[in-house]
Amino acid sequence: MSIELGHFALILAFAVATVSTIGGYMFWRRGQRVALVLSQGAVLQFVLVAAAFAALIQAFIASDFSLALAVNNSHSLKPLIYKISGVWGNHEGSMVLWILILVAFGAMVATFGRRLPSDLMTLVLATQSLLVAAFGGFTLFTSNPFARMVPPPLEGNDLNPVLQDVGLAIHPPLLYAGYVGFSICFSFAIAALISGRIDQAWARWVRPWTMLSWTFLTLGIAMGSYWAYYELGWGGWWFWDPVENASFMPWLAGTALLHSALVMEKRNALKIWTIFLSIITFSLSLLGTFLVRSGILTSVHTFASDPTRGLVILALLALVIGGAFFLFALRASSLRQGGLFAPVSREGALIVNNLFLATAVGAVLVGTLYPLLLDALVGTTISVGAPFFNLTFGALMAPLLVVLPFGPFLAWKRADVMAAAQRLMGAAALAVFLTILISALGGVSISLAPLGLLLGFWVAFGAIAELVDRSKLGRVPLGESWRRLAGLPRSAFSTAIAHFGMGVTVLGIVATSAWETELVTTLNPGETAELSGYSIAFDSFSQTAAQNYVADEGHFTITGPDGKTRPMIAERRTYVATGTPTTEAAIETYGFSQLYLQLGEPLDDTHVLRVWFKPYITLIWLGALLMAGAGFLSLTDRRMRIGVPKRVAHAAAEPAE
Amino acid sequence: MSMPAAIRKKGWSRKQKRLAVIAGLAMVVALAATLVLVALRDQIVFFYSPSDVIARDVAPGHPIRLGGMVKDGTWTRNGQDNTFTVTDGGHDIVAHYTGILPDLFREGQGVVAEGSMTPEGGFIATNVLAKHDENYIPKEVVEALKAQGEWRPEGGQ
Numbered sequence: 001m002s003i004e005l006g007h008f009a010l011i012l013a014f015a016v017a018t019v020s021t022i023g024g025y026m027f028w029r030r031g032q033r034v035a036l037v038l039s040q041g042a043v044l045q046f047v048l049v050a051a052a053f054a055a056l057i058q059a060f061i062a063s064d065f066s067l068a069l070a071v072n073n074s075h076s077l078k079p080l081i082y083k084i085s086g087v088w089g090n091h092e093g094s095m096v097l098w099i100l101i102l103v104a105f106g107a108m109v110a111t112f113g114r115r116l117p118s119d120l121m122t123l124v125l126a127t128q129s130l131l132v133a134a135f136g137g138f139t140l141f142t143s144n145p146f147a148r149m150v151p152p153p154l155e156g157n158d159l160n161p162v163l164q165d166v167g168l169a170i171h172p173p174l175l176y177a178g179y180v181g182f183s184i185c186f187s188f189a190i191a192a193l194i195s196g197r198i199d200q201a202w203a204r205w206v207r208p209w210t211m212l213s214w215t216f217l218t219l220g221i222a223m224g225s226y227w228a229y230y231e232l233g234w235g236g237w238w239f240w241d242p243v244e245n246a247s248f249m250p251w252l253a254g255t256a257l258l259h260s261a262l263v264m265e266k267r268n269a270l271k272i273w274t275i276f277l278s279i280i281t282f283s284l285s286l287l288g289t290f291l292v293r294s295g296i297l298t299s300v301h302t303f304a305s306d307p308t309r310g311l312v313i314l315a316l317l318a319l320v321i322g323g324a325f326f327l328f329a330l331r332a333s334s335l336r337q338g339g340l341f342a343p344v345s346r347e348g349a350l351i352v353n354n355l356f357l358a359t360a361v362g363a364v365l366v367g368t369l370y371p372l373l374l375d376a377l378v379g380t381t382i383s384v385g386a387p388f389f390n391l392t393f394g395a396l397m398a399p400l401l402v403v404l405p406f407g408p409f410l411a412w413k414r415a416d417v418m419a420a421a422q423r424l425m426g427a428a429a430l431a432v433f434l435t436i437l438i439s440a441l442g443g444v445s446i447s448l449a450p451l452g453l454l455l456g457f458w459v460a461f462g463a464i465a466e467l468v469d470r471s472k473l474g475r476v477p478l479g480e481s482w483r484r485l486a487g488l489p490r491s492a493f494s495t496a497i498a499h500f501g502m503g504v505t506v507l508g509i510v511a512t513s514a515w516e517t518e519l520v521t522t523l524n525p526g527e528t529a530e531l532s533g534y535s536i537a538f539d540s541f542s543q544t545a546a547q548n549y550v551a552d553e554g555h556f557t558i559t560g561p562d563g564k565t566r567p568m569i570a571e572r573r574t575y576v577a578t579g580t581p582t583t584e585a586a587i588e589t590y591g592f593s594q595l596y597l598q599l600g601e602p603l604d605d606t607h608v609l610r611v612w613f614k615p616y617i618t619l620i621w622l623g624a625l626l627m628a629g630a631g632f633l634s635l636t637d638r639r640m641r642i643g644v645p646k647r648v649a650h651a652a653a654e655p656a657e
Numbered sequence: 658m659s660m661p662a663a664i665r666k667k668g669w670s671r672k673q674k675r676l677a678v679i680a681g682l683a684m685v686v687a688l689a690a691t692l693v694l695v696a697l698r699d700q701i702v703f704f705y706s707p708s709d710v711i712a713r714d715v716a717p718g719h720p721i722r723l724g725g726m727v728k729d730g731t732w733t734r735n736g737q738d739n740t741f742t743v744t745d746g747g748h749d750i751v752a753h754y755t756g757i758l759p760d761l762f763r764e765g766q767g768v769v770a771e772g773s774m775t776p777e778g779g780f781i782a783t784n785v786l787a788k789h790d791e792n793y794i795p796k797e798v799v800e801a802l803k804a805q806g807e808w809r810p811e812g813g814q
Contacts, residue, residue, distance in 0.1 A: 233760075343677045355682060359689040366693050370701075381704040383722055388700040392692045396685075520756045522736035572760075581760040600737070600757035608737045610757050 003067055006055025007146035010096070013048035013103065014140055016041050017132035024126020028119050028195070035118040038125040039110035045132055046107035049100045056087050056096060056145060066152035069093060069145050075158035075577045077548040085169040086159045091293060092145035094172060098289065099136055101173070101180040105209075106132070109184060116205065123191030124184070131183055131320070138316055142309050158577035161549070167227030171220060175247060178217025179285035182254060184209040186282035189275045190324060193331040203265035203274065208635060210261055210278075214254045215631030221247050222624035233583035233598050235518075235612045237620060240389040245368045246288035249361050253281040256357040259350045267347055267412060269340075272332050273354070279328060283321040284361070290317055342414040349407040349415075356400040363392040401455045401506065405462020408495055409469070427465040431457035452510030460503025463496045494634035501626025508592075508619025515615045523609040532613040533561040534595055541607065549573045551584075554599045554607065560590060570599040570609075592616045702771065708747040710774065717776045723750065724769040732764050743768060743780070754782040 020041040027034045059067045060083045063076040073090045074083055088097040106128040113121055139145070188206045192198040224247065229237040238244060257277040263270045290313045341347040367384045374380050405427065409420035435454040468474075470492065471485040519531045528537045539555045552572040559565050570586035586597040593615045600608030704722045705715060715721060723743055731742035731751075739754045741764075752770055762768065762785065770782035 340671065340674075343674060343681075351678065352681075355685050359685050363689055363693050366697075370697060382701045383704060384697070384701050388696045391696045391700060392689070395692050396689060520737045583760055598757055601760075603734050606736060608757055 002055045002058055003064070003146055003148070006052040007144075009048045009055070010052040010136065010140060010146070013045045013052065013099075014133060014136040016045050016048065017129040017136060020045075020129035021126050021133055024122050024129060025194075028122040028126065032118045035116075035121040035125075038122050038129070039113075042103070042106040042110040042125050042128065045129070046100075046103040049096070049103045049132075049136075052146075053087075053096050053100050056093060057084055060084060060087050063156065064152075065154070065156055066148050066150075068147045068149040071149050071153055071156045073159050074156040075548065076155060077577070078159065078164065079547060081166065081169055082159060082164045086163070088172050089159050089163045089168050092139070092143045094176075095135070095139040095143055096145055097172065098176050098180060099132060099139065101176050102128070102132055102135070102183060105181055105184050109187075109209075113205075119195055120188075120191050120197070120202075120205075123194055124187045127187035127190045128183065131187075134316060134320060138309075138312065142312050155577075158548070158575065161573065161575040161578065161580045161582045162231060164548075164575075165227065165231055167223065167231060171223045171227055174216050174223055175220030176289075178213050178215075178220045178254075179247075179250060179289055181209060181213025181216055182250060182278075182282040182285050184213070185257065185278040186324070189278035190327065192275060192335075193327050196331065196334050198271050198275065198335050200265055200268050203261050206274075206278065207258070207261045207265055210254060210257050211631050211635055214251070214258055215628045215635070217247070217251050217254060218624055218628045218631065221251055222621050222628070226621050230585055230587055231582075233585045235585070235596050235598070235610075235614070237512075237617065240367075240386045242291075242368050243288075245364050245389075246284075246291060249364055249368075250281055250284040250288055252357050252361045252364070253277060253284050256354045256361075257281050259353050259357075263347050263350050267341065269347060270351070270354075271335050275332065275335070276328065277354075277358075279321075279324045280361075283324065286317055286320060341412070344410070344417055345415045346407065346410045346412045349403065349410050352403055353400065353407065356396055360393055360396045360400075363396060364389065367392065398451075398455060401459050401502075404459050404499060404502070405465065408463075408466045408499075423469050424462055424465055426468070427461035428458065430461050447514065449510055449514035452514070453507065456503050456507035456510055458503070459506060460500050463499035463503060467492070467496045490637040491634055494630040494637070496630075497633065498627045498630035501623040501630060503623070504619050504626060505623030508616050508621075508623060511616035512614050512620065516617075517613045519609075519611045521609055521611075522606055524605070524607055529609065529611065531595075531611050534613060535559040536595075536597070536609070536611060538607070538609070541602070546573075548577065549575045552599070552602065554586075554597075554609070556586070556597060558588060558595060568595070568597055570597045572599055572601065589618060592618045592622070594618060704769075706745040706747075707743055707750040708745050710750060711748050715774055717774045720771070720773050722769055722771050723752065723780055723782075724767070725750075727762070727764050727766055727768050729764045741768075743770065750778070750780050752780040752782050754785055758785055 020038050023034070024038050056067075056069070058064075059070050060074050061080065063070065063074060063083070065071050065074075069087075069090065069092055073086045073093070078086065086093075088094040106125060109116075109121075109124060109128070113124075116124070185206050188202065188209070192202055221244075224244075225237050228239075229235070257274065260270050260274045260277055264274045293309070293313060367388050370384055371382050374382055405424055406417070406420050409415075409423055410417075431454055434457050435450050438453060439450045467485065467488070470488055471481045473481045473485075476484075517532045519529060521529050523529055523536075523538050525538050525541050528535055530536070535558070537557045537559070539557055542553050542555070544551050544553055550573070554570045556568045556570065557565050558568055566588055568586040568588050571584035572581060573584060574581045581601075583598055586599075588595045588597075593613065594617050596612040596614060598610040600610065702720055702722050704724055705713070707723070707725055709715075710721075710723065725743040725745040728742040728744040728749060731740075733740050737755050737757070739756075739758055741752055741754075742749045743752050744750075752772070754770065754772075769786045770780065771784040771786065772780055772782035774780055
């Protein structure tokens with residue numbers, strides 16, 4: 001019964017969205033009352049989709065195997081949390097989650113956006129409704145999550161064991177919040193193109209949404225990377241796999257959008273570019289969600305693909321993205337260009353940022369789609385792997401990181417590079433000193449590692465240098481510095497922390513790529529292996545059973561360089577329902593570094609052990625966490641609070657020519 | 658809003674400014690395009706089935722991806738050293754891999770191995786890929802099997 005109610009709620013949400021779309025686009029000039037109706041429609045869509053989603057969760061928790069989706073992805077013996085997360089561990093359920101987040105964002109605009117000009121509000125919500133109608137319709141007609149199974153089996157087929165992890169509970173919702181959040185920017189861009197009105201108030205509106213989505217996406221990608229790192233058991237944290245690229249491209253474009261929206265808000269320039277980026281970012285998000293699902297690209301991370309829907313998905317993508325760009329081509333020229341600035345200025349620096357980020361998106365896109373293209377045109381099967389991306393992406397990011405610390409030191413309109421360089425001398429000196437010190441201590445052979453370290457330190461210290469400079473630390477009494485620091489707006493801190501986090505991530509990547517050590521060896525209980533100063537003693541091997549799997553466990557005792565010992569347990573699990581084996585690597589953190597143990601399948605009582613020592617690898621994710629933290633901090637800044645005072649919105653509003 | 662005074666002082670006219678921006682843009686795009694083209698020429702890895710390897714006489718030492726099915730009864734293991742035969746029904750190639758094979762590596766299942774041919778006609782794998790789904794057969798392997806007329810959806814899947 002509740003399943004039919006959920007199905008009905010989703011159909012109703014689709015109907016409301018369709019009506020909102022048509023009504024919104026037809027009557028957007030009619031003022032406040034239409035906006036009010038659409039706001040209520042947006043909230044109603046949210047309530048309905050939430051009800052549909054709740055019905056699915058209820059069916060999974062109750063192990064209702066009359067629901068086909070639960071049969072295919074659940075099992076009555078599964079722990080509760082995996083029953084719940086199993087709802088979105090498949091194509092149909094994840095579509096409902098995607099739509100739920102979409103309508104949640106729409107409802108948020110409707111709730112927090114009361115002060116938006118009514119025409120803008122109507123157009124934004126109409127565009128959101130269009131997306132809900134399109135993807136809701138897609139879900140209902142091609143991938144109905146509410147399909148029943150007749151007759152219902154007694155037991156489900158279980159969820160893929162790799163997905164039975166807390167990562168599935170966290171990663172997709174965060175990632176989707178990021179992807180889908182950019183739909184707001186997209187809707188604002190479409191609204192601006194239709195109404196022909198775009199100004200600083202528009203940018204002030206779009207920026208918090210961009211910031212929020214970007215923050216979620218940063219967390220989602222970092223979480224996904226860490227999940228793959230510990231779950232797949234290959235010891236890698238980034239594979240340049242199509243799915244990863246698909247989530248990384250919107251992140252790069254979103255980062256560019258954050259910076260260009262800043263120029264637009266502060267200086268009323270880069271309007272057309274910002275609109276273009278808004279459309280591109282969401283288009284890439286759509287590509288990220290759906291290209292992989294279409295089954296055209298294959299990936300190690302895909303669990304929700306169904307190639308039979310490929311054509312429908314491609315048609316839908318072509319319609320939404322193509323339609324948006326068609327509108328852009330028609331209307332972009334009607335937008336008025338704003339403030340002038342010299343090439344050397346804060347605006348100029350942000351353009352450089354956008355230039356490199358956008359080009360990097362292009363390079364990653366080429367690398368991801370080239371195999372498809374070649375296969376379609378020539379019929380040759382190739383793979384574009386990590387070397388391609390490391391070369392092109394690395395070469396494009398390096399110059400960006402070199403100029404990054406200058407940005408915040410440059411004044412708007414026209415700036416002095418020499419003055420900025422002077423203020424960065426301290427950071428530069430510190431970065432060079434530390435790089436030389438580490439290279440000398442570590443005995444680095446000739447490689448790119450010292451250059452990478454230099455870049456990482458430079459970005460990290462350069463970010464802090466801005467705070468030091470603005471607080472006049474060392475030039476005025478300490479108390480005065482403290483007072484100045486406390487008086488800085490939160491946006492200054494969030495900029496510094498985000499850039500610092502970028503530097504930290506770079507350091508982690510460089511350190512782990514350059515100094516990682518690895519050992520593959522045959523090791524039996526009672527024997528000991530050595531790696532990078534750590535001694536790994538294989539104590540015992542045992543077999544245990546848990547709720548829904550049996551496990552081979554290797555018990556190890558690790559003696560670190562400091563002489564202290566720690567226990568580690570590496571497992572190989574076999575899940576009862578499917579008989580699928582998985583590797584549960586053992587990971588132990590020493591400071592910022594990690595020791596990673598993978599136990600191979602036993603053969604005639606001999607065991608193979610693979611051990612990695614990954615120096616400073618956690619910096620990669622800590623840096624991402626810092627960036628995300630900076631995003632949240634910036635959202636609490638007075639200037640960024642969601643909602644622009646009505647006065648400002650109207651005073652600054654200027655119709656296009 | 659405009660700053661003509663400031664811009665004139667620097668000696669940049671609006672036109673020059675625009676030119677500078679476009680020149681910078683062109684330079685970065687040209688750099689990126691060059692990089693991408695160079696990387697696409699040198700860094701891509703071709704996928705071959707055992708029959709392709711024999712037909713095209715793939716040079717030893719050149720990195721490739723070898724895909725096919727693991728032939729039944731050919732997987733032997735000595736400690737961390739693995740030997741197995743990759744087949745597409747037409748031809749067989751013996752592959753060696755040192756390390757821990759993926760959980761779902763099985764005889765009779767699809768496999769994609771990264772590595773290179775030896776002069777003796779064997780294959781040294783540096784990495785063996787398997788998706789973490791027991792029903793998974795890499796798309797390339799399906800194509801290769803179809804080409805050899807060995808594709809049996811009901812049996813293979």
